[in-house]
Amino acid sequence: MAAASLRKPAIIVLSHxxxxxxxxxxxxxxxxxxxxxxxxxxxxxxxxxxxxxxLKQFEVKAEKGEHASVHGQLARYFDGRLKKFRxxxxxxxxxxxxxxxxxxxxxxxxxxTSYRSIADAIGNPDAPRAVGGAVGKNPISIVIPCHRVIxxxxxxxxxxxxxxxxxxxxxxxxxxxx
Numbered sequence: 428m429a430a431a432s433l434r435k436p437a438i439i440v441l442s443h444x445x446x447x448x449x450x451x452x453x454x455x456x457x458x459x460x461x462x463x464x465x466x467x468x469x470x471x472x473x474x475x476x477x478x479x480x481x482l483k484q485f486e487v488k489a490e491k492g493e494h495a496s497v498h499g500q501l502a503r504y505f506d507g508r509l510k511k512f513r514x515x516x517x518x519x520x521x522x523x524x525x526x527x528x529x530x531x532x533x534x535x536x537x538x539x540t541s542y543r544s545i546a547d548a549i550g551n552p553d554a555p556r557a558v559g560g561a562v563g564k565n566p567i568s569i570v571i572p573c574h575r576v577i578x579x580x581x582x583x584x585x586x587x588x589x590x591x592x593x594x595x596x597x598x599x600x601x602x603x604x605x
Contacts (some may be wrong), residue, residue, distance in 0.1 A: 437482050442490030444498045446601075447505050449591045451569075453494055454478075456485075459517035460497060463567045465588045477566060481519035504569070507599065510536040512570045520564070523551075527561035529577045534575040541579040555579075563587055575602065 440455045442467070452470055454462035476484055496514065503509035518528060526549045530538055533548070534540050542555040542562065551557070565573040568588060574596040578584040583603075586593035597603040 436484035437478075437485045439478060439485050439487045440493050441487060442489050442494045442498070443496065444494075444501055445525065446590065448595050451501065451563070452492075452557055453490075453497055455490075455493065455497075456482075456517045458493070459515035460567055461517040461519065462495075463497075463570055464542065465568065465592065468480050478518070502557060505599065518566065518568065520561075523557065524561040524564060526551075527558055528565055528567075528571050530572055531565065531576070534572055537602050539575050539577045539597065539602050543579050545576060549584060559585060569596065575600075 430456045439461070443450050443452045445451075448465070449459050450466035452464050452466060452474070453460060454474060456478075462477070464474070464600055477485075478573065498516060500509055500512055501531050502514070519527060520528065527545060530545050530548045542558045543549070543552075545562070546552050546555045546558045549558075562576050563585060565587070568574070574588070574593045575587060576585075583590055583593055583597070594603065
């Protein structure tokens, strides 16, 4: 969604939920998930900087039950009972990033693909490095499954949440056995 489409201050609702890979922080904008990330020092500042690039004004509020469905879906995912998320998302990014993030959503649960394959899928076969950059800026971890992207040689490379979290997520989905 373009920044210009939000004329009044956007209401950003924040919450967090525990998970087997650490606390997850969730932000919604206009009722749709716009951020889901791992707890780390400075995450809130990074979130505000990200939103500030696309929203002229926003107001942050604590969640008061609005995220119950998101929390429930994440719990079912981590219990192995959910293979496909069904939640509204609200992505802010460049056209190229949006293409990459859309392609990430098409990677089936329990499988992996390479940066080169994503580049091919979006019709830009010479851009696997640029794809890697866009994957690294994915604002909605797990739901937009950037953890399913691996090196062309099968190596577990590049994950904003750390390689150990990537391994745990891929093990959970049965994509790797190690």
